[in-house]
Every structure is written in C-alpha cells, then in structure tokens.
Amino acid sequence: MAANLTDLHAFLAVAHSRGFRDAARTLGVSPTTLSTTVQRLETSLGIRLLHRTTRSVTPTEAGHRLIERLAPALGEVEAALAAINGFRDRPAGTLRLNVPVSAARLVLPAILPGFLALYPDIQMEVVAEDGFVDVLAAGCDAGVRYDDRLEQDMIAVPIGPRVQRLAIAAAPVYFKHLERPMHPRDLLRHRCLRGRFGNGALMSPWEFERDGETVRIEPQGPLIVTISGAMDLAVDMAIAGVGIIALFEDWLRPHFLSGALVPVLQDWWPSFPGPHLYYSGRRLVPPPLRAFLDFIKLANEKSTEGSGQ
Incomplete structure (x- = not known):
C-alpha cells in the first residue's frame, strides 16, 4: 500500500473544493486527470475516499480520517522543504493566504506592493472567502480573520488598520x-x-x-x-x-x-477591532511566511510610532 505526495495533494484539493472542476482549476490540471489521480490513490489504498454524485463530492468516513491526519503532515513536509530557502540569499517560494473579501479589498492592497517589491522571489497566492476555514486543510500557510472568527490554537498578529x-x-x-x-x-x-x-x-x-x-x-x-x-x-x-x-x-x-x-x-x-493574520504555531514557519510576518510587524511598529501611541 503506497501513495505519492502528488496523489495525496490531489485528494486534499478535491476534498476541500468539494468538486473536481474547482480543484482542477486550482491545481492547473484537467478534471479528468484529477479524477484519474484520485482513483489511482483509492486503488492503491484499497478503500474509497470520496462519495461522488452528479451534484457533489464529499469525503467518506475514511476520507475524513485521512484529511485530519494528512493536512498537518503535508504542511510539515512543505514547511521542511521551504526551510531550504533559508540557505538562499533571499526567501523564496509560494506564500498562500486565505482571507475574507474585505481584507483582499481593503487591507492587502496597502501591504502587498511593498512586500512583493522587497521579496521578488516570493509568489503570493490569495484565496478570498468569508467562511470559517481550516487554513492547513485548505493548503494555505496563514489566514486573515477578525477576532470572532479566529481559529483556536493559532498565533495571531495584527494586520492592517487596528x-x-x-x-x-x-x-x-x-x-x-x-x-x-x-x-x-x-x-x-x-x-x-x-x-x-x-x-x-x-x-x-x-x-x-x-x-x-x-x-x-x-x-x-x-x-x-x-x-x-x-x-x-x-x-x-x-x-x-x-x-x-x-x-x-x-x-x-x-x-x-x-x-x-x-x-x-x-x-x-x-x-x-481590525483583522489579524493567524497561523499555526505547531509547525515550522516557512521562510515566505516568516518574511511576511516580519514585514507586517515592522509596518505595525511604524504605524504605532506615526500615531504617537
């Protein structure tokens, strides 16, 4: 019984998107290719992971159990690989953020131009949605939410207007x-x-x-x-x-x-109160996220100094 990382990532993408079409768009492959990949994973494991109907795709009980253990584990693998970037002159790689639509419109435009100019080897990927999201299960490094929607056991850092x-x-x-x-x-x-x-x-x-x-x-x-x-x-x-x-x-x-x-x-x-950037303290912090954290903390300090507080 074996499964490669590509197949596992594909399964997580489909489970999070609740469908092959949206997941395929995110991964940059065709829905047919993605369906074949997930079928190959189920065959190798010898168990069905997804219920498929013409209207929806939902995890089976075994699929839910795999998601609970797999998402954090793959996050650690990605973070460990990203840590190699620490040996480069500048942080590099992809930083994935899950944010509410209001933050994508009102908060990030004041932050991202300066950050991306300072770190040209970092690529930002922003997913905007307003529901409660497990950022790790969603394949993101961090999220932005307001106090009443912050996940438990997460580290929160103020971002944007206070x-x-x-x-x-x-x-x-x-x-x-x-x-x-x-x-x-x-x-x-x-x-x-x-x-x-x-x-x-x-x-x-x-x-x-x-x-x-x-x-x-x-x-x-x-x-x-x-x-x-x-x-x-x-x-x-x-x-x-x-x-x-x-x-x-x-x-x-x-x-x-x-x-x-x-x-x-x-x-x-x-x-x-304004929003917070939140991320898991139970995993290695990838260099792109560490660079972003340092950038917004410095921005917060300058904002405090400018307001005379």
Whole structure:
C-alpha cells in the first residue's frame, strides 16, 4: 500500500473544493486527470475516499480520517522543504493566504506592493472567502480573520488598520421622496440591502452605538447578496437608489467622496477591532511566511510610532 505526495495533494484539493472542476482549476490540471489521480490513490489504498454524485463530492468516513491526519503532515513536509530557502540569499517560494473579501479589498492592497517589491522571489497566492476555514486543510500557510472568527490554537498578529467602522449609506436619489433616518430604529421603515455569509447566516442584526447606548435592529429590504462575492452588486444597487447599505467605511469612502452615496446615521456608526493574520504555531514557519510576518510587524511598529501611541 503506497501513495505519492502528488496523489495525496490531489485528494486534499478535491476534498476541500468539494468538486473536481474547482480543484482542477486550482491545481492547473484537467478534471479528468484529477479524477484519474484520485482513483489511482483509492486503488492503491484499497478503500474509497470520496462519495461522488452528479451534484457533489464529499469525503467518506475514511476520507475524513485521512484529511485530519494528512493536512498537518503535508504542511510539515512543505514547511521542511521551504526551510531550504533559508540557505538562499533571499526567501523564496509560494506564500498562500486565505482571507475574507474585505481584507483582499481593503487591507492587502496597502501591504502587498511593498512586500512583493522587497521579496521578488516570493509568489503570493490569495484565496478570498468569508467562511470559517481550516487554513492547513485548505493548503494555505496563514489566514486573515477578525477576532470572532479566529481559529483556536493559532498565533495571531495584527494586520492592517487596528480600528474599523461599519458605515450606513444611501444614494441622494433614495431620499428624494423619503425622510432621512434620525435614529437606527427609523431604518425599520426603509428598504435595506443585506448580506449573507457563506455559511448561510444573514449579516444581522445591524448594531449601532452612541454615548453608551447600543441599538440592534433586524433590517428588511428587497435585496440580499452573498458577502463573499456580491457586495459590489449591493453597492451598485445602493448607488442606483434601491436601498440603504451597511458596509465597511473604507469600502464606501470613495463613493462618499464622489457624492454617489451619502452617510446615514454617522453618529451611530459602530467601531470594531481590525483583522489579524493567524497561523499555526505547531509547525515550522516557512521562510515566505516568516518574511511576511516580519514585514507586517515592522509596518505595525511604524504605524504605532506615526500615531504617537
């Protein structure tokens, strides 16, 4: 009974993607080739690892057990091989990050240009999704998440802005025949554009705070979008006057500056801590990740000095 690393990586990719087509796209091979590879692995092991139907691909009980033990083990192998780069003049290799869409849009653009310029031998691979993710099982070196979504037993390092705000906004045309909300509860009489997380949960309730008072409401409206991939659609609909949107202040700021959107209930906008980069402390830290950690820690120090804290 034998299996090579290529076949094991292929199996993990299919199990994580829950399908051969997406996994094949990630690995740069055809779905047929990938299916043949996984079948070869199952044959060599003498056991079925995946349930296959026309609609889905899911791990069998044996497949789940293999994933639990295999993902960390392959991570150690990759880290050990990457450690060889430490003997080079500069860190090299691939750094894989799993981040929420908001971080890909609002945090990484301020960081990656300087980092990639400083380390030209490092290739970044960024996967943007908003659900809970086991970064090791997903084949990533590290992830970016907010406090309430950090995995346990992980080392977390602040990345990006330390404080962010949730902004409420609408287009001027929306208020042409409607009164502006003066209190968060007034939103219950308005059309609100809402978001749904990848796990199916609505981004609800909307929470507001001012002078020690906290107000939570359950907004209603004509449009719900998936946060991981369709928030730009919600922004476009807000600009078109369809309804009121709640989103990161930094995301909406360009539209405030252009006048396409206007702030709503600005005195009530809640603040929350910024995101963290997190990674496993139970494995060797690959040189590309170590270089990235050093880079963002230095950026954090400069930001603290600049703010006078």
